Amino acid sequence: MAPNPKNIGNRPVVTLTTDRLALRPTTPADAQRAFEIQSDWDVTRMLRMAQFPPDAEDMAGWFGEHRQEWIAGTAFRFAIERQGRMIGLVDLDEIDGEEGELGYWLEKPSWGQGYAFEAAQAVVTFAFEQIGLARLKTGHAADNPASGKVLLKLGFRPEKAMRKASRSRGEEILHQSYSLASEAWRNRAGADR
Numbered sequence: 001m002a003p004n005p006k007n008i009g010n011r012p013v014v015t016l017t018t019d020r021l022a023l024r025p026t027t028p029a030d031a032q033r034a035f036e037i038q039s040d041w042d043v044t045r046m047l048r049m050a051q052f053p054p055d056a057e058d059m060a061g062w063f064g065e066h067r068q069e070w071i072a073g074t075a076f077r078f079a080i081e082r083q084g085r086m087i088g089l090v091d092l093d094e095i096d097g098e099e100g101e102l103g104y105w106l107e108k109p110s111w112g113q114g115y116a117f118e119a120a121q122a123v124v125t126f127a128f129e130q131i132g133l134a135r136l137k138t139g140h141a142a143d144n145p146a147s148g149k150v151l152l153k154l155g156f157r158p159e160k161a162m163r164k165a166s167r168s169r170g171e172e173i174l175h176q177s178y179s180l181a182s183e184a185w186r187n188r189a190g191a192d193r
């Protein structure tokens, strides 16, 4: 039986492992690496809520909140590590009742090798099987087909496309939203659980 989502606060800190990656809870020390990765416009232009260029102090402040968010059960943010090096981040945030939002970003040299799918798949499993969420939401800029492919492979279904403000681009963009219900995840074709 899925855990009661009301009990997600005080959840012990966990590390998830996949074939090629370790996903460990972020620490304040990750802010510098995140700053480096988000200093690449090709990464940050796809992140609707991010600032470009990134601000080191704001980044440190954001990473400084992650442990408290984890304890409160409002967000679970994982550094994606490949051979001991942080290559990106995958997170669940905006957790409200039984719903949450999935997000991810990787340094450009690590694109195109299936890492985003591998990391997101582990975090979706964590969301449904360990946190007990019933539904995940997410979305991507219409000009970000790579993210769309990752979401479709995970079983997310497209919902509305609408114009939304992008902080990084300083303008409105066309944004495609998606959702995935835990039932659909459990019943997906080829499910191994």
Ligand SMILES: CC(C)(COP(=O)(O)OP(=O)(O)OC[C@H]1O[C@@H](n2cnc3c(N)ncnc32)[C@H](O)[C@@H]1OP(=O)(O)O)[C@@H](O)C(=O)NCCC(=O)NCCS
Pocket: 042, 043, 044, 046, 047, 104, 105, 106, 107, 110, 111, 112, 113, 114, 115, 116, 117, 118, 139, 140, 141, 144, 145, 146, 147, 149, 150
């Ligand atoms: C989006 C992002 C996370 C994808 O990471 P990734 O590790 O390269 O993704 P994966 O390798 O798991 O899968 C990418 C898929 O998109 C495909 N793809 C890549 N570029 C594409 C393009 N321009 N058009 C269509 N498909 C594309 C790949 O071929 C792959 O498909 P496949 O699995 O069928 O071969 C990465 O590009 C990134 O960090 N971008 C910047 C930040 C960002 O966009 N975050 C998501 C915000 S919604």
